[in-house]
Amino acid sequence: MTAAGSERLSVAVFSFNRGPYLAQCLASIARHMPGVAASVHDDNSTDPETCALLARLDVPVIRPARTENALLGGLYSNMQAALDAATSEWILFFQDDMQIVRDVTEADVAEIARLYADDPACAFIHPLFMKEALAAKFARELRPIAGRRAYGRAEGIGRDAARYPYSDVSIAHVGRLRAAGWRFEGHEGQNMQTARGLFSGMPFLADPFGFYCPEVPCYRNRARPLSGRIAGAMADDGVKGYHAMTASEAAALRARPVGEFPFAEDLLRPTDPTVRRPFVYQDYQSRGWLRPLAEVERLWLSLRRRLRRMRARLAGVRG
Numbered sequence: 001m002t003a004a005g006s007e008r009l010s011v012a013v014f015s016f017n018r019g020p021y022l023a024q025c026l027a028s029i030a031r032h033m034p035g036v037a038a039s040v041h042d043d044n045s046t047d048p049e050t051c052a053l054l055a056r057l058d059v060p061v062i063r064p065a066r067t068e069n070a071l072l073g074g075l076y077s078n079m080q081a082a083l084d085a086a087t088s089e090w091i092l093f094f095q096d097d098m099q100i101v102r103d104v105t106e107a108d109v110a111e112i113a114r115l116y117a118d119d120p121a122c123a124f125i126h127p128l129f130m131k132e133a134l135a136a137k138f139a140r141e142l143r144p145i146a147g148r149r150a151y152g153r154a155e156g157i158g159r160d161a162a163r164y165p166y167s168d169v170s171i172a173h174v175g176r177l178r179a180a181g182w183r184f185e186g187h188e189g190q191n192m193q194t195a196r197g198l199f200s201g202m203p204f205l206a207d208p209f210g211f212y213c214p215e216v217p218c219y220r221n222r223a224r225p226l227s228g229r230i231a232g233a234m235a236d237d238g239v240k241g242y243h244a245m246t247a248s249e250a251a252a253l254r255a256r257p258v259g260e261f262p263f264a265e266d267l268l269r270p271t272d273p274t275v276r277r278p279f280v281y282q283d284y285q286s287r288g289w290l291r292p293l294a295e296v297e298r299l300w301l302s303l304r305r306r307l308r309r310m311r312a313r314l315a316g317v318r319g
Contacts, residue, residue, distance in 0.1 A: 005109040006035035008089045009171070012082035014075055015096040016043040019050030020239045021216060022096040026059065031244065032100040032209070037088065041078040043222070075168070076184040076191075083182070086174045090116075092127065093170055097216040097281075101129075101268060102245035102253070104209050111149055111205065116173055118148070121200040123177055124170040125150075129211040129264035130204070132278040142204060144258045149206040151261075164202050166195035169210070206258045211268060213241045214275040218282035234287070243269040 011029055015022045022040070029038050039060040045051055054061050062081060064074045079093055090112065116122055130138055141164070142151040153164070168188055180198045185191055195202075215235070217224065245253070245268075253267060265278055276285070285291065 005106050006033070006037075008109060008113075009033075009036055009092060010086060010088040010090075011036055011038040011092045011094055012079070012086075013038060013040050013094045013096060014043070014078055015040050015045065015050070015054075016219060016222065017045045017047040017050050018096045018217060019045075019047060019053040021213060021241075022050065023053055024213070024239050024241050025094070025096050025098055025100075026057070028100040028244075029094075032102060033104045036104075039082065039085075041082055043074045043078060076186055079168075080184045083172070083174065083177060083184075089174060091172050091174055092210075093168065093172060094210065095169060097213050098128075098169065098210055099213060099241050100210050101242050102209050102250045107254070108205075108207065108209065111207070112171060115145075115148060115150055115203050118145075119200055119203075120176075122203065123173045123180070123182075123199040124166055124195065124202040126164070126167055126169075126202055126204040127171050127208050127210050128167075128169060129208045129262050129267060132263045132265040135261070135263065138261055142261075144206070145203060148203075149254075149258055150203040151206060151258075152203050153201045164204070165199065166192045166202060170202065206262060207254050208262055211242065211264050212279075212281045213239075214270060214272075214279045214281060215240050215285070216281065238272070240270065240272045240275060243271055 011033065013022070013025055013029070026038065026040070029036065039062060040054065040057060041062045041064075042050075042054055044063055045054065062078075062085075064077055064081065082091060082093070112125055115125055138151075141154055141157050143154040144150070145152045166188075168191075176199070182194070182198070185194060249267070253262065256262075270279075
C-alpha cells in the first residue's frame with residue numbers, strides 16, 4: 001500500500017482482556033497494512049497479561065473514562081470516541097479477536113474508493129470473509145454489484161428486511177457519518193435501524209482481507225461466563241488464528257468469479273487444524289454440550305437487565 005493509500009484509512013481496534021489475541025491482531029495489521037495508523041481502544045481491561053501488553057504498545061491506547069452498563073461493555077462509546085478522533089477519510093472498526101489475513105493493496109483501496117464514489121448514500125463497507133453458516137442468507141439477500149468486486153442487496157429484498165445496513169466491524173466513511181450526525185447506540189440492532197434510516201445498504205467486498213479468529217475466549221457484561229470458563233479450562237494453550245494468505249492464495253482470491261462468495265472455511269487456513277468446521281467464534285461453541293449452559297446464562301443476564309430497568313423506572317415514578 002502506498003503512502004497515499006495509507007493516509008486515507010486508519011484502524012481502531014477495540015479490546016478487553018484478550019492480550020494474546022490483541023497482540024496477534026496488531027501484528028497482522030502491521031504486517032499487512034504497513035503505514036496505516038492504528039489505535040487501541042481498551043475497555044479498561046483488568047487481566048494482568050493484557051495490561052502489561054497495553055503498557056508496552058507503540059500505538060496509541062485510549063481508555064474510556066467510564067464503562068457503559070450495556071451488553072458489550074463500552075464498545076459503542078469507544079467506537080464513538082474513535083470516530084470523533086479520526087483524521088482519515090475512512091476508519092476500519094476492528095476487534096481484538098480478529099486478524100488481517102492478507103496484504104491490503106492499492107487495488108483494495110481503489111475498490112473501496114469506487115464503491116463510495118458510486119453511492120454517495122453509502123457509509124459502511126464490509127471487509128470480512130463470509131461465514132459458511134450464513135451461506136443460505138447470503139445467497140438469498142446478496143448479489144454481485146455490476147462492474148465491482150463487491151456484493152449488494154438483491155432485488156426484491158426491501159431495505160427493512162435486509163440484515164446488512166451496518167456492522168460493528170466495517171470500513172466507515174468518516175465524513176458521511178459526521179455529516180449525518182451519527183451517534184453509536186448501545187446495541188448492534190439499534191445501530192442497524194439507525195443506519196437503515198440514514199444510509200443505503202452496506203456493500204460486501206468480494207476480496208475481503210479480515211476475519212474473526214475461531215474459538216476465542218468470550219465475555220458477557222465484561223465477565224467470563226461459566227460456559228466460557230469451563231471451555232477455557234479444557235482448551236489447549238495458545239492463541240487460535242489463521243496463517244497469512246500466500247501470494248498465490250491472494251491471487252486466487254482475486255481471480256475467482258465474483259459470483260463465488262468468499263467463505264472463510266474455503267479460503268483460510270487455521271493455525272490449529274483441530275478447530276471446528278464450520279468455524280465457531282466463541283470458545284464454548286467448540287463443545288456442543290456447553291451450548292445449553294451458555295444459552296441459560298444468556299437468558300439469565302437478559303432477565304437481570306430487564307429487572308434492573310424495571311426497578312429504575314419504578315424508582316423514578318416513586319421519586
